[in-house]
Amino acid sequence: VNVDGAWRKDARIGGTGVIIRDCTGNFVAAGTHQIRNVGCSDQIEALALLDGLRLAASLDHDLFHFESDSLKTTTAVLKGGANLSLLGRIYEDCMGLLSNFHSVSLNHVPRTCNSVADRLACVGLGSSHDI
Numbered sequence: 405v406n407v408d409g410a411w412r413k414d415a416r417i418g419g420t421g422v423i424i425r426d427c428t429g430n431f432v433a434a435g436t437h438q439i440r441n442v443g444c445s446d447q448i449e450a451l452a453l454l455d456g457l458r459l460a461a462s463l464d465h466d467l468f469h470f471e472s473d474s475l476k477t478t479t480a481v482l483k484g485g486a487n488l489s490l491l492g493r494i495y496e497d498c499m500g501l502l503s504n505f506h507s508v509s510l511n512h513v514p515r516t517c518n519s520v521a522d523r524l525a526c527v528g529l530g531s532s533h534d535i
Contacts, residue, residue: 409448418448421524436528
């Protein structure tokens with residue numbers, strides 16, 4: 405599961421992108437949507453992970469490998485525990501959803517390895533409908 409967020413600071417809108425592939429790389433599911441009143445790029449990155457976790461939870465599988473190009477998000481979620489930052493609630497929601505899977509991993513990847521999720525996030529940025 406690759407996730408990414410895109411953000412337009414001037415308009416305070418963000419887009420999330422999620423692509424899920426099986427162990428052979430075949431398409432399983434994808435999603436994107438726009439979120440208004442986004443305060444920073446870190447917020448949309450965390451919301452993208454949350455979207456990916458929710459989409460994965462809706463599938464009939466319990467083994468997932470999540471990848472994000474946001475080091476801040478992956479570090480905060482993997483660290484666990486109480487987070488008093490403005491994004492703490494989103495990180496806690498991500499941690500809660502991660503714990504529902506039988507086998508799960510979360511890793512930071514370079515942006516070049518996340519190009520499909522990035523493109524979906526850009527689509528979400530400009531779309532007024534969830535896809």
